[in-house]
Amino acid sequence: MLPDFLILFIVLAPGIVALSGLIHKQIGDAPVMILTTGTVLLAGALSLYQLFAYAAGIHGAEGHAEEVGHAVEAVATNGAHIITLMPWIDVGAFHANWAIRIDTLSIVMMAVITGVSGLVHLYSWGYMSEDPHRSRFFAYLSLFTFAMLSLVVADNFIQLFFGWEGVGLASYLLIGFWYTKKAPNDASIKAFVTNRVGDFGLALGIMAVFFVFGSVEFEPVLTAIRENAVVTPLAFASAAPAQELAIDFLGQHVYALELIGILLFIGAMGKSAQFFLHVWLPDAMEGPTPVSALIHAATMVTAGVYLVCLMSPLYEHTLYAAGMITIIGAVTCLYAATVGMAQNDIKRVIAYSTCSQLGYMFFAAGVGAYEAAMFHLFTHAFFKALLFLGAGSVIHGMHHEQDMRRMGGLAKYMPLTYAAMMIGTIAIIGLGIPHTLIGFSGFFSKDAILESAFAAGEHQVMFGQVAFWFGIIAALLTSFYSWRLIYMTFHGPMASAEHHDDHADHAHAAADDHGHDHAHADHAHEPHESPAIMLVPLGVLSLGAMFAGFYFHDWFVGDAESAFWGSSIYSAVDNHVLHDRHSVPEWVILAPLVVTVAGFLIATFTYFFNRGFGKRIADSGGPLHSLFANKWYFDEIYNATLIKGSAMLGNLFWKADKKVIDRLGPDGVTSLTRWSARRLSAMHTGYLYHYAFVIIGAALVFGAVMWLRAGGAN
Structure with a gap:
C-alpha cells in the first residue's frame, strides 16, 4: 500500500487544482489544463500502482506470507486502514471525523476513478480544443474527481453524503456545461431533480442508521451487524440483537435492517439510474462526450453499486431489501436493453447500455455475489469509457454529427477509432470461450454474474431465477444493439446522397449547439480520424477492455477472492452463490455464448446483409418499435402525472x-x-x-x- 502522504495526494490534490479554474483569466487556459490533467494523471498512476501492488501482495501471501507488507496484511485480514485528518462533527453522541478509509473496495474504486478521469482529461485536450471555456471544463472534471474520491474513501455516512452530493453538483455543472442552450440546461435540471428523490431516501437511511445504532461511522455499525451485537435504538424500540431488531415505522412493525437497506438503496437507485429513477441518464448525453465517459459510464453511476457492496453485512441479513435490489436490477437490465435497440443517437445507445450493465451489477449484489458485482463495475469502466470516447471520436470526425442514420462506411476514414470501438463492442457483449481464460473483459465478469444468479435461484434466493433469465435476454439484446451500432456507423455506404446536403446544415447546427466554431464546416462531407491526443486514451482503454478481466479474474471472483477482498465484503455463512456457480448445469455456462452469437447473427442479417431492413422496420412504426423508441413512454407518463x-x-x-x-x-x-x-x-x-x-x-x-x-x- 502507498504511504499515507501519497494517499492524501490522490484524494485531495484533484480538489485543490480544481480551484485553478477560478483564476483562469489571470493565468490562461493552458496552465489550468496542464495542472488539472497532470495532477489527475499522476493520481491515476499512483492508484493503479497501489491496486497492482496490493493484488501482487495478496498473490505473494499464498506461498510467502512472510513477504507480505504489514499494510497489505492489515487491509486484507484485519479491516480497513484509517487515516484521520481532523475532527469534524462532535455533538452529543453524534461523532464524525474527517478521515480516509482504505480497504479493498476503496483501492479498486480509487483506481477506476482516477484512471478513467486521467484519460478523460487527456482526451478532452483534443475534443474540447475549439471550446472557448476549456479551463472551466477541466476545473469541473477535477472537481468531480475529488468529490467521487471523497465518496469512496469516506469513513462515515456523513462524509459519504458529502461526496455523494458533490458528484451531484459536478454532474449538474458538467451536463449543463453549454449553459447558453436550452437542452443542456433542461438535462442538468432533470438529473439534479431526479437525484434529489434518491438522495432523500439516502438521507433518511443515514438518519435511520444513527437512530438504530447511535453512530454514523461505518466500522461500529457494520461490526454490530456482523456480530449481531445488542443495540439500543434512540426510541420506539427496546434493545435487541442488530439482526433481529424491529421498530415501528409508519404504523408498521418492521425489521430495522430491512428499513435501512431499502432507504439506502433508494439513494443508490437515483445515483445509479435504476428503473423508475433512470430517466435522467440518457438526457445527460447533452453534455460534452468526455462527461458521458467519466460521470455517466465509469464512475458516478457506479456509486450506488459501491454503496450496496460496502453495506454487504447489512444486505446479507435482509430478505426484502436484497430482493428489491435483485428485481429492480433485473428489470433495469432488461428494460434498458430493449430501449437501446431502437435509439439512433450513438451516445444514447451507449447510455442505455450503461443502464443495462448497471442492472447486472445490482442484481448480482442482490443475490449476494458482491464480488462479481464489483468485478463487472471494474471491467465495465474500461469498455464503457472506451465506447463513449470512441463515440466522441466519431462525433468529432463527423463534425458533431450524432445520428447513426447519417453515418456509415466510416471504417475506412477512421480505422483506429473503428478498431477501438470493435474492442469495446466485443468486451461489452462478453464474448469468450467457456471453461477457458480466453475472452475479453466483459466475458469474465458478466458470466460470473449470470452463473451466480442461477445458483442463487437454486437456493431459493428471492428473484434469483428471474434475474438470471432477464440477464440472458438482455445479453441477447446487448449483442444485437452493439453490433447494430457498429454496422450503422462503420460499415455499408455513407449516408445516402439525399442526406448529404442537409448533413452539412445539421453539422453547422450541432456545432452551434455544442459551442464549437466552424473551422471544418467546409469539409462536412469528409470524415476524418481524430488527433493522436484523443487516440492514446482509446488505446490504453482498449488494453483494459481486452485484458483486465483475464488478469484480475482470480483476485476478484476466482481462487484468491477471499484473500483479495478480505473483510471489505462480507458473506453470511449460508450464502455461497459465488462458489456454487461452479456447480451450475453446463447449459447455464453455455447460454451467454449462445445468445451473444445469436444477437450478432440477427444484427448482421438486419444491418449488414440487408442494410435497409432495419429502416423499414422503424418506418413501419409498429407498436413494439414505438414502445422501445419512445423509451416505454416514461417521460410522457412522468410529465402527465408527476410534473x-x-x-x-x-x-x-x-x-x-x-x-x-x-x-x-x-x-x-x-x-x-x-x-x-x-x-x-x-x-x-x-x-x-x-x-x-x-x-x-x-x-x-x-x-x-x-x-x-x-x-x-x-
Missing part, C-alpha cells in the same frame, strides 16, 4: 394561499390598517378650532364619566 400533477397541486395551493391565507392573514391585516388610517387621517384637518372642539368634547365626556362614577359611589 403536471405537481404543477396543478402547486397552482391549487398557491391560489388557496393567495385567496384564503393571505386575504385573512397579512393582506387582511394590512387592508384593515390602511382603512383605519384613512378614517383617522380624516380627523387631521389642520384647523385649530377643530382640535379645540375635540379637546373640549373629550374633557366634557371625561368629566361626565368621572362625575357619574363619583355619584354612583355615594
